[in-house]
Amino acid sequence: AQTVTQSQPEMSVQEAETVTLSCTYDTSESNYYLFWYKQPPSRQMILVIRQEAYKQQNATENRFSVNFQKAAKSFSLKISDSQLGDTAMYFCAFIYSGGGADGLTFGKGTHLIIQP
């Protein structure tokens, strides 16, 4: 079974700064997807960014980008020009791309606080 580890329970940065959230995972599979989800106080789970393991190019979505190191099994999220609205829990998640329909495996999350 795969595991996802987020080693930073909480982080706090000033508005407009850049922050990086770390995530490592363990799997014996070679084909999979990785995700970062944002969960604001409203509880709604919002997909921030996703990465296909077979792609070497790191995914980017506006101010959000990832550093995907497949050999090291590392998948960090960088938020540039952080905004107050970025304050939320952030979860790293994994799913196999092969057969079966098992769901996402999540890390325990990082609580990100953007200070004004």
Next chain:
Amino acid sequence: NAGVTQTPKFRVLKTGQSMTLLCAQDMNHEYMYWYRQDPGMGLRLIHYSVGEGTTAKGEVPDGYNVSRLKKQNFLLGLESAAPSQTSVYFCASSYTRATYNEQFFGPGTRLTVL
């Protein structure tokens, strides 16, 4: 297009009571999932369904049952609620898993078992 909806949003039960959580999606998705989220934890998969009439166990299935009688609905049942089932429950759905399709999440149900 409402996406994924969950009923109810909040519920308080006494130990031993039963209840059913309803998840509905209007996106014609094949796959549906039930997760639970506990403090300090990410979401964990309870049960899932790959289509109408099919269900399967996830990581933490004990104490729960599910049914998928209609493609758009996925029900999660607690036959005899226990305090350990106090949690926030999320439903999600996606098209298929042949290639990855995004899972869309409902707003969650906060359940407290006294």
